[in-house]
Amino acid sequence: MTFLTSNVALLILTIIFGFVAYTLAHQRIRSHVARDGVKAHSLVKYYGVYAALWTLVPASVLALVWAFAADPLLINAAEARLRLAYPSLPPSFLELKAAQLQNIAAGFIDAPDEIMAAEAAALKESMNRVDLARVLTLLTVMMIGFLFAFLRITPQLKARVAFEGFLRRSFFAAAVLAILTTIGIISSLLFEAYRFFSEISMIDFFFGTHWSPMVSLREGTETAADEAVAGSSGSFGMVPVMLGTLLVALIAMLVAVPVGLFSAIYTADFAPRKVRNVIKPALEVLAGIPTVVYGYFAALTAAPFFRDAGMLVGLDVSSQSALAAGGVMGIMIIPFISSLSDDVISAVPQSLRDGALGLGSTRAETMLRVVLPSAFPGLVGAFLLAFSRAVGETMIVVMAAGVAANLTINPLESVTTVTVQIVMLLTGDNEFDSVKTLSAFALGITLFVVTLVLNIAALHVSRKLGQRYE
Amino acid sequence: MDTSVEMMSDSKLKAQKVNVFYAEKQALFDVSLGIDEKSVTSFIGPSGCGKSTFLRCFNRMNDVIPSCRVQGQILLDDVDLNSPKIDPVLLRARVGMVFQKPNPFPKTVYENVAYGPRIHGLAANRQEMDFIVEDSLKKAGLWKEVSDRLNDQATGLSGGQQQRLCIARAIAIGPDILLMDEPCSALDPIATSIIEELISDLQSRFTILIVTHSMQQAARVSQKTAYFHLGQLIEYGDTKGIFTRPQNEQTEAYISGKIG
Structure with a gap:
């Protein structure tokens, strides 16, 4: 058998x-x-x-x-x-x-x-x-x-009681399993990061301004000692990588917040029901596009467009500009922001709108002076969540952003991001326990901490919204 | 019904054959009545009888509800409120409204009262605004309690204080008419009696229309009472008369607690 x-x-x-x-x-x-x-x-x-x-x-x-x-x-x-x-x-x-x-x-x-x-x-x-x-x-x-x-x-x-107990324990087990998985992932990240930091000092990693893990390998023989020397001379400084990540995410927010927020205001309070029933699903289609599709849109359409537009006005725009990657990423998170903001704006009680309208406010005045200020904490929470998503987004930047870690905040230049570097470090024929590979885990845990802090901040700020409506 | 039409000639507000529909469902049927200036008129009746819907016709708050349609005439000083010439935004500056649940904006006490004057440009400078805020809070009987915490969040006030703040907010823009939609239904008896006293005080300056579930309240604060049932105006007249000698048996049944 x-x-x-x-x-x-x-x-x-x-x-x-x-x-x-x-x-x-x-x-x-x-x-x-x-x-x-x-x-x-x-x-x-x-x-x-x-x-x-x-x-x-x-x-x-x-x-x-x-x-x-x-x-x-x-x-x-x-x-x-x-x-x-x-x-x-x-x-x-x-x-x-x-x-x-x-x-x-x-x-x-x-x-x-x-x-x-x-x-x-x-x-x-x-x-x-x-x-x-x-x-x-x-x-x-x-x-x-x-x-x-x-x-x-x-x-x-008491068979029914026993069955209830079984169900309760099953639910509990499922919850514990989810938490254990998370703990497992984090601890494996931590363990590998610890191995990395036993070779490269934390100060060099977090404050170093030079990032070139690949170069350090090409310089000599592939021994841990050599890498350590190369690393301590500044090859594993994550500042330019983190700066690039924040730059791209910031550009994404500059695109997504105005468009997403305004469309949420429109769908929540201004659109007639019929229009709303068209716009909301249309935005959700945008959310359903795989990020890899956005990726080649960024690499093949947006980036050349920005480069050519730059040439027309005499600007030197990199063909892998932060602007192209960030702009397309912004389009990607528009539905995220508009959907969250729509929820937050709709959660403002109708009684507040009635109060403002009853005092002779126009609808726009009601929105700007009463509804938006009331929804403000929730909106900030939504934006922080979107930002944390932009920071962790991978596919678009892998395809459209650069690889070289330039220390710049010029959106027309090429920058790299944490996620791009992790992908670069862990794909291809690399020895798995080299310092170079381990640095991916150090980047990963850093990224995790950044998004975790953003998410906790978002939760904390949003929770205030509930208190304000008592 | 004849009596109410007769009374109308010198009324501040007149409703003539008002019908209201929510989508296909009719909520009010041919309601006609006249309302005296500087008096309190109460609308009573069981839940869903259309009294709140009727109240909202007087400042066109029904416009806010997309499926709602209003037919017939509502005349304020002999001008039809439903005519296309009337801007509901300006109308609502003349006809203030206080809602069922206190709904102060999540702003400071001062900013809540200053909101209306600010959007209508009623104060040229800070002194004038300060005066309007203080005056409105005094008229609403709230000044003594909040004068030292004008910059606190309004949501931190008690329910009764919040409701008086909403009244202050409504009178800050100098309306002629105040609409009150069950203003005490979310309040405890002490806060309710304070608001009732306030309504009696305000009567000398404003024409007040109040929807209430409490018949005792209608009896205490209003000079005239209208009884609604299933979207029809059943009986309308002096409050005293309605409560002591109701002409209609439905009214009597409701007032004596047999239905409701």
């Missing part, structure tokens, strides 16, 4: 078991009620669900743990045997060999020599044995779970 067929069979069997457990429990509670003449605590279906859950959930959890734990254990054992068979190979090659072994065992590739063939056969053999053990264990666990639940089913059993 192969792994796949055994799993499919197991799955089908599990489903059948679930139904059987449900039906048997159902019958048991009915016969109990009929025999004893008492009323069951819960609806009969809850007893069925109770038995089905006891049959399925413990077995599923075990299957999940097994899937993560069993194979790595076997492969580790195989790797240990390989180390004995090939004593001269370095550890990284042994890992490759072990991976190769799995592929041979699965029948994807042929064995290069006899040792590998024998080891693969042994691995396959042990995997099959473990697999059989797994199927049997799971079936047993299902049976035990079922019997445990089945025997407890009496009219006194």
Whole structure:
């Protein structure tokens, strides 16, 4: 029995078991009620669900743990045997060999020599044995779970309460899982960043004004010591990269805030219903365009346009100008700003508008003097969220912004951004644990902190809005 | 109904055959009545009877609701408010309105009162504005309580104070008429009695129309009362008469608490 067929069979069997457990429990509670003449605590279906859950959930959890734990254990054992068979190979090659072994065992590739063939056969053999053990264990666990639940089913059993408890724990588990994932990602970032900062000083990284991680590699042999020297001489200074990021994001905001805010004002308070019903979906279409499409719009249309326009008036505009990337990014976040601002403006109570109109304000006066000032904190929150999005945006700048880290705030020149640098550093044939690659994680954690601070500030400011309407 | 038409000749405000529709649904049917100058007139009736809708006809606040249509004539000093020549913005400067829930702007106390005079250009300088603000707050009976915190946020005032601030805000632009849409429904009994006293004080300067759910309030503050039911004006006359000798059995049933 192969792994796949055994799993499919197991799955089908599990489903059948679930139904059987449900039906048997159902019958048991009915016969109990009929025999004893008492009323069951819960609806009969809850007893069925109770038995089905006891049959399925413990077995599923075990299957999940097994899937993560069993194979790595076997492969580790195989790797240990390989180390004995090939004593001269370095550890990284042994890992490759072990991976190769799995592929041979699965029948994807042929064995290069006899040792590998024998080891693969042994691995396959042990995997099959473990697999059989797994199927049997799971079936047993299902049976035990079922019997445990089945025997407890009496009219006194609070099946509904138990089901409620199960649901509550499931929701809790989902929430914890989401948080754990986030923590996992952040800690891996932190760990790699820590490795980076053990080679490059934080002061050089955060305050250095020269960024050229690629150059530092070309200068000499690729040893950590050389990189460290190159780094400490200023190659890993993130100031120009961060400055470029902020410049591009700022240009994006200059485009998106006026257009987004004004269109939100229009759709929220001025547009007749019919017009609103056209404009809002149209803006949402803009939000649905993949960023890569914006990217080549920026690279192929906007950037040449700005360069040619610059030439007409005698300005030297780079073909990868911050202006083009930022401008297109601004178009991308218009729907974001207009949709958030629309929500904020619509949240201003109608009673305030009525009050202003009742005093003889025109609609524009009502908007400018009452509604917008009331909505101000919420709007600032929306803008901060949009800014944090612009800072983290990747695809447009990868395609349209430059690679060279120029220390400039001139929007006509080419700048690079944090996200572009991370992409540059982590794609291509790079050794994964070089200082150069590690610097991507330092950039990543910095970017994360910046956007986190922006988001927290946005939340904090928006929360004031609620207080003002009491 | 004949009596009300007779009374109309010298009325400040006159409604003639007013019909109001929300989309297809008719909310008011042929309502006609005349309102005396410098008096308090109350509109009573069960929820959804159209009394608030009728009130909002007098400053064209129904314009704000897109689906709302008003037919018939509303005459203020014999000029039809619904004629295209009337600018609702200027009209609302003459006909102030106080709403059900206190709705001070999220600005300072001073700025709330100064808002109307400012948009209508009523004060040439800071002294004049200071005078208008102080005068309006005094008329609204709020000056003593807030004179030392004019620069505090208005939303920090108590509910009753907020509602009096809204009254001050409305009278700061010097209207002839004040519309009050259940001005005490969100207030406690003490704040309510303060506002009721205020309404009696204001009566010497303004023509006041008040919608209320409380029949005791109508009896206490108004000289005339109109009873509405399902969009119809059922009975209109002296408050005393309405409450002691209602002519219509529906009015009697409502006043005596049998329906409502």
